[in-house]
Each structure stands twice: as structure tokens, then as C-alpha cells.
Amino acid sequence: MSEKRRKKSPVKITDVARRAGVSPSTVSYVLSGKRTISEETRRRVQESIEELGYQPHAGARALASSRSNVLALMLPLRPGIHVPVVMQFAASVVTEARRHDHDVLLLTQEEGVAGLRRVAGSALADALIVMDVQLHDERVPLLRELDRPSVLIGFPAEPSGLTCIDLDFRAAGAACVDHLAALGHRCVDLVGSPPEVYRRGTGFAQRVIEGFQESCAAHGIESTIHPCEATPEAARAVAERLLALHPGLTAVVVHNEPLVEPLVAAFADLGLRVPQDLSVVALCPDEIAERTALPLTSVAIEAHEVGTRAVDLLMAKLDGLDVPEATLLPPRLTARASTAPPGRRG
Amino acid sequence: MSEKRRKKSPVKITDVARRAGVSPSTVSYVLSGKRTISEETRRRVQESIEELGYQPHAGARALASSRSNVLALMLPLRPGIHVPVVMQFAASVVTEARRHDHDVLLLTQEEGVAGLRRVAGSALADALIVMDVQLHDERVPLLRELDRPSVLIGFPAEPSGLTCIDLDFRAAGAACVDHLAALGHRCVDLVGSPPEVYRRGTGFAQRVIEGFQESCAAHGIESTIHPCEATPEAARAVAERLLALHPGLTAVVVHNEPLVEPLVAAFADLGLRVPQDLSVVALCPDEIAERTALPLTSVAIEAHEVGTRAVDLLMAKLDGLDVPEATLLPPRLTARASTAPPGRRG
């Protein structure tokens, strides 16, 4: 017949303390583990917590400890960004943050500097993760002077004094070429992201190009670079252009998620079979490379790994530990069905 | 020569008060607008706030006012969910929340009931938005008994006592058929979401089917329903099956975002031209319908509108206002190039 707990008077630490026959501070210390507690006391406290369904008041805790246990995550939502990667990243950040007993506050890129300043200044968040960092990003100076630790996903032009993490896109670009070179290709073109992505100084896209070019140079491979919009028409146009430019073209590297399928289709329409006539290496999430009719050889973009590591770095910084300024995740190339030695075409 | 403000001692309300020559409570009231303040006083206070760069401590504020000004948003991250729609929804929730001076805490579906209980119980969030509601969702009973207002995106089997909002999927399913019926089609099939989506009792998918069937019945249209995995192979298989089943088939409705393109391609491969031989209506975001080679007639899934409205409902509830239990957004069909009167085939 006992009444269920009604929508009222949340139980507080003093309630737990009274029931367990200890002081509030003891309850606090049981919860935080910042003090050694006798087994017997701990048990009684845990029991009271359970039975009363006690949940510490987040605001009170933040006020007293100057720690909100909240991370702010600023995500990009603009054209040229591949949405599933962003989501996957967000999901892994939240999951990893929870493992460290933290929650995640979501900020949009358009809130920009003001948003970061606000959540930091109001102590809403005690650390920040910023995605889609540009080479000359207006948020970077702010992050440098803020009193809260932060981790950037991507590298600005001048990353010193910051903590940055990303896939090693330069190595990734090179890895694509290395793979093709090993198969014997001597002419490889790169179909890149939309022009706008390069224009606004997105570091990772440029670094793919650099790695691509360096490896081409090292292997004596003839090559050209083609930024490309993410539409089937653009795919068609670029495919035709490549073939006109390089009759001897035997391989293509593509770094543009939504363009992967249309581009392969465009080459097929032009009568080129993959991989017999043309090898294709994609720089994209495994998910995309595996989902195409013909599974593609690809270098993975591991959003999950990046998100998890970013949170770990942040937690280390919150704990006062030193962390490396730069973390570059090595690329991982998976050979699938879209690459083969060059054929006898042309 | 003045030193820039160094990473230290955040300015607090008493600092602002002292500088403006008023009491802390006056500053508080200027900020909250809960009291009438003389023009002169308000000006001086605003000035001090600006000059000191004052930002109220979120935790202290939450503790004193029992309002965190944070909404929790629980997002799905599982198979069969179209990621861009989720992202768009999240973005509009964050944007609208900011307009109401609230921030958004991100929870993943896998946190489930425990996650909701936690953020509500700890007063981290003072309201909740839950997406991807199943017909028999374990979170629903919790939301009902929680002392915090919530809004559900989607409808459970028993929605009374809750606040739910969604596109009117039943009307949407019907609208697709109505459009085709008006063009003169007498045989229409539905290619739906993956079987798993129906199996787990996702209300919106079932309601599309209901609306589809009702409208077919009303118009005397012959029809069948085909759940379908989101792969090109499955698209191919279902296309062949439909044609075998209904030699007289002249139109298809598709409710499966990632399948839209592959399905159209599959029909093309089978020699059917759209719209001459076959009309296609998609139930998907405009973005997808417009991006295909042939722009598709579609009923829009307006994530943006839903997100914005959900936040507005929540804010109204927080203000103690009464809001409707059910909000169904009327479907909007846009005729594009993929529908036409039935041709003379077969």
C-alpha cells in the first residue's frame, strides 16, 4: 500500500547522510572517492543512496566544486561536410564522455566564438571540443586564451600551444598513391572535395593533396588534381575531363564522400570497367566503401577513433596531465575490389 | 599599458553591483527582467556588465533558481535511421533553443531510460526532447511520471498525457497516392523501410502504410506493400519482384531515403523510363528529392520544422502554458519530374 514517490522534494545529500547515520561530507566523499572510507560506512551510504534514489544536484555540485562535468562540443553543419561522419563523431564523443562521467553540450558552428565564450565564461562547460577547424580559424585565438582546456579536431595553420587531433590526411593521401604505385600505375588523378572546401582553407583537404602529390613525385607518377562538386553531373563532367586529359589514365583517387558512387557510375557509363580498366581508391568511411555495388579499396576516415581519442585527451588535460600538442592517427588502407594492376586499355 | 584580464577570478554579480553602485539583487533583476527598474539604474548596470565582461555562473544560477536553462535531446543512432534528417533536426533544436536562451545537452538513445532519469534527477536539464519514439517505448512511462516537461518526436501507441509532435505520416502516405490517383494511376506499389523498422514498432512507418492503403482503397487502386533493405541489390530485387507481380504497375511510392536513388536506377536498368513508363513519388527530405538526376515528386520530411516546433512546445510547457497533446504537421507534396499520367506500357 505504500505510496510511490511523488513528483516532489528531491532527496538531497543530508537525507542520505541522516539515513546512513553519517555526515553529509562522508556521503560526498563516498561519491567522489577523494577520501578513504571504511567498508562498513561505504556500504551503509551506498544503501541509503539506492533506497532513496538520491541524485546529486548538478548545479550545486558545479557551484561548490567549480566543475560542471560537462564538455561542450561544437559541430559543423555546413555544405561540403559529410553529415554521417559528423554524427558518428558526435556519438563517439558522447559515449566516451559518459564513460568519464561527463555530459556533452551541443553547440553549432554558427554560434562561433560567442558560443565558446559563453559556455566557458558561464562555467556551463569545463572543457571544449571544436570540430572542423580551418587553417585560419577565428576560434583558435580564443581557445588559446581561454582558461578551459580544449581539443581541436583538425589543425589550424599555427597549432602551437593547442591540442589538436586528426587523421593524418597527408599520409592518407600518400597511402592511396603508394598502393596504386605498388600495383604498377604510372598515371593517377585525384578527384577532390568541392572547390569551396579548399577556398575556405580547410586544412585536411589541402593536406590530402600534399600527400598525394608528394607520393606521386616520389614514385614518378603523372598526376593532376580536380576539386569537384558533389553532384552526379559534376562527377560525369570530371570523369570526361580526366579521360580527355589523360588517355593513359589507369587510376583515380577520390576524396569526396557523396561523390564516390556517382563517380564510379560515371566512369562505368563511359565504358570503363573497375578495376580492369580503371582502379579507384576512395578516402572515405569504411561504411561507404563497403556499401557500393563493387566494394572499394579505401583509406578509412575513422570518426569513431578520433572522437574517442579527443575526449580522452580532454580528460587528461582536465586531470592536469600533459598531452601531446599534435596527434595524427595513421591512415589505414583496406584493399577491396576496386584496385588492380593497370590494364591494357588505350 | 593596462594588463589584459588574465585567466583568473571570474567577475561576479557583486563586482558588477559595486561598480554600478547598486545591490546584487538589482543586477539580478536587470538581467531577469522580473522587476521594474529605473532607466538610469538599468543603464548603469548594463554598462558595468559590459565593461567587466560579466557572465553569470550557470551552476549558481541553477542552484538558486532551480532552472538550468538546459534541454536534453536524445537522438537515435541506429540502423534504418536516415542520419542527415537526425542532424538537421538536432541543428534546428539547438538553434531554436538558443533563441529561447537555452542550451542543449546531447544524449544517445543507448543511454535510454537511465539517461533521461539521470539528467532529470540531477537537475542538469529542465526539459527533455526524445526522438524516434517507438509504439511501445520504454521511455514513455518514465516521461509520464517525471516532474520535468518533455516533448516526443513521434507517437507511441498510447500518447495520452504526453506532448507529441511529428509529420502526419498517415496523411503523407495518403497524399502520395492521392497525387498519383489524380494523374490516373490505378495500380501503385509501396516500397517501404527495412523490415526491421516495422518489426520494432516504429509508428511513423506503419502510419505511412495505413495512409497509403486507405487512399488506395478510397480510389479503388490496386496495391501491395514491400518493406526493403537499403541496398542497391535489394532495390534491384524489389524492382523485379514488383514488375513480375504487377505487369500493369504504373507507379511506385518509396519511403526509404537511402533507397530512393538505387530504386530509380534499378527500374531504369529494367528498361522503365521515369516518368513515361513509371511514376515515382518519394517520401523523403526535399534535399534528396532534388538531388537526383531526375528531380523527384516528393512529400517532404521537414526535420527543421519539427525541431523548431518541438522546442517551442517545450518552452511553452516550461512557462506553465497548456499545449496540445498531439501536433501533426500536414504533409507537403511537391510535384517534380518523376510523376506523369500512366503510359501505354505492357
Next chain:
DNA sequence: GTGAAAGCGCTAACAA
């Protein structure tokens, strides 16, 4: 129209 002061619920010295 404004001020004084009592908390909000918790943490972390300090004390024992």
C-alpha cells in the same frame, strides 16, 4: 524602485 539577507545543495578545508 531598491536593498538586505536567507537560502539553494553541495564540496573541501579544517578539526578531531
Next chain:
DNA sequence: TTGTTAGCGCTTTCAC
């Protein structure tokens, strides 16, 4: 190993 207590920075009565 545990208890006492002074805040944390703000909001909101209550009083003027």
C-alpha cells in the same frame, strides 16, 4: 576514519 562548517554565486523573499 569521520564530522563541522564555511563558502561557491546567484535568486528571491521580505522589508522599506
